[in-house]
């Protein structure tokens with residue numbers, strides 16, 4: 147249908163539908179049917195982000211009933227059962243109209259094009275729609291508001307805020323192995339001749355408000371990184387610190403920074419940043435914390451809100467994707483600690499919303515990622531071309547679980563000469579609390595293996611990593627259509643959708659999260675039991691960060707990686723890591739075992755650092771390229787809406803065999819695009835991305851969600867999986883539609899390893915496993931019960 151040639155009276159309808167590009171034509175068709183037939187009045191499109199679809203609501207002129215219509219694609223294999231499931235799923239949607247509809251609706255009719263729910267919910271209230279409600283941005287979460295007439299020690303508590311900040315249910319509690327952290331070796335280079343590591347938080351001499359907040363957080367003892375980093379930072383040394391994932395690095399830098407700011411404020415009786423309306427000029431933070439992803443920025447903001455509670459320190463977070471206007475307002479109210487992603491920070495600086503001349507504490511969290519090729523130019527711009535002090539007045543701290551040698555070399559540019567390097571355990575090592583399993587799974591078998599793997603586990607929060615945004619969407623659809631409660635997160639989603647997806651995962655509403663590398667670093671989510679590397683990455687550091695989303699703060703966890711010949715790049719280092727962590731090395735990796743391995747790698751000595759040049763960096767930076775020009779506002783993380791994974795271009799592995807790599811080895815296209823792949827000939831065709839099985843992906847809201855016509859085509863050795871490709875493309879057409887039987891991908895080869903993966907004491911669900919998964923979800927997520935089921939403490 148040519149939307150543009152329509153009568154002008156439908157222009158407004160067209161406009162509304164076009165807001166949902168993946169779905170526009172379908173929506174519009176239903177929309178026209180309804181309005182032309184005078185079937186409905188007051189017709190509008192509503193997004194259901196969790197369901198991943200758009201619906202149409204309207205009022206029947208005769209009976210005044212409201213109807214909710216779920217437009218479907220002509221080829222979509224929908225059934226009454228599926229529609230009822232969709233209806234009940236609406237109860238989790240944030241939009242109050244959809245919630246209300248779910249509560250009061252009954253499924254009433256289905257046709258080829260639409261499915262109708264009748265309901266009697268109250269008339270639409272535009273103000274209640276979260277998308278229009280600026281309160282719902284994560285950057286607007288409340289911080290403690292210090293009033294001018296407060297004095298230290300007598301500031302009143304705020305019980306509502308306190309309940310939100312320190313809610314036990316939402317926060318991770320330490321696991322049985324927490325005390326084992328203390329057995330990890332510690333090494334230091336540079337810095338003072340001697341210093342005394344903490345044995346308790348009391349020895350840190352923090353500001354009293356910080357001491358109170360540590361108690362509110364229930365931290366009884368410092369972790370090793372905290373024991374060593376805190377005294378070094380309190381005595382003013384620049385620090386490059388490396389410690390395992392989940393071992394408490396955030397508090398290791400936040401606590402000293404906050405305490406120092408507060409102590410200075412008390413001493414100087416400094417003007418308050420957060421006096422409402424007092425400062426309508428640029429924000430001039432004293433501390434700047436830079437992180438690579440939006441989700442991580444929000445998380446560190448939350449930690450800063452907790453540790454700064456009842457203090458006069460005001461933290462603010464800015465990140466791409468959220469409204470700049472809202473963030474500027476927050477900045478204008480004053481900001482003592484600014485938490486920012488690089489692109490948005492540059493944007494805010496250029497708009498005159500932030501001045502860096504007062505910054506005394508600079509933290510780069512996930513510093514190796516922040517300093518790698520993609521971000522380096524932006525970071526240099528921030529650090530070298532801005533008004534940021536560049537003398538001994540600036541105290542710099544770099545933290546990560548991984549520090550490739552090239553980043554160690556680069557980091558020197560930003561530190562004072564006497565900076566200290568601290569490592570807890572091996573650089574790039576991982577915790578032995580993670581049970582790491584690597585199983586051999588061919589590309590064509592991955593879907594079925596994943597499905598079986600998920601069903602073989604007790605329902606638990608599971609994070610599935612894939613390489614591309616499109617694959618994240620595809621798998622999300624696949625699992626959803628198999629009744630598994632999943633949601634996906636990647637850089638093509640709007641920021642609102644990203645925040646909602648993470649919230650759904652955290653709350654347990656969607657305990658299966660399918661994500662790209664955007665979720666690999668830093669995220670600290672309670673009770674994530676299982677990380678699955680559906681697409682194993684090439685880079686061992688990325689692997690370490692990914693699996694580090696489980697087994698945090700002494701809790702146990704499981705990581706399962708699907709391995710096949712395409713993953714040979716990571717094989718030697720993966721094997722080394724498995725051996726170091728006393729994990730089973732599977733038969734197919736045994737050829738990579740080397741007995742001549744030093745497991746205690748240390749920071750490089752200065753002369754070795756001197757020999758590193760930037761051109762040495764390529765092997766360490768699989769995400770290289772493609773970021774610099776996207777830094778401003780749009781995308782602060784792995785890719786942008788318009789051009790995903792462009793960074794794979796320069797990373798063709800040495801000696802790679804195009805015949806065994808999609809798209810002739812990491813070509814420039816998103817998801818191993820059609821062009822390069824047809825050139826590469828046999829091996830794994832691009833259709834593998836949409837795979838067998840014939841489950842039709844749900845059209846996605848938002849832009850660039852990967853259902854464009856024809857993108858799934860290309861040469862394929864597995865022609866059976868292409869059923870349905872071709873004409874009639876339209877919305878996401880041709881992605882294996884209707885071929886329920888698929889191409890006969892077999893899962894039997896993996897039955898053994900998959901079923902043997904359960905945690906100690908766990909049992910596979912005997913019947914209808916997906917239903918049980920869903921039961922857990924719909925009856926509310928009882929994390930305590932789940933932890934017991936999984937054999938956790």
Ligand SMILES: Nc1ncnc2c1ncn2[C@@H]1O[C@H](COP(=O)(O)OP(=O)(O)OP(=O)(O)O)[C@@H](O)[C@H]1O
Nearest residue numbers: 318365367368369391392393394395396668670699
């Ligand atoms: N001393 C402590 N006592 C109890 N819990 C702690 C302590 N320090 C940190 N934690 C908790 O441990 C969890 C992991 O901490 P954090 O997120 O800082 O890890 P990290 O080392 O930064 O991990 P990553 O490398 O993945 O970013 C958090 O939930 C945090 O609240």
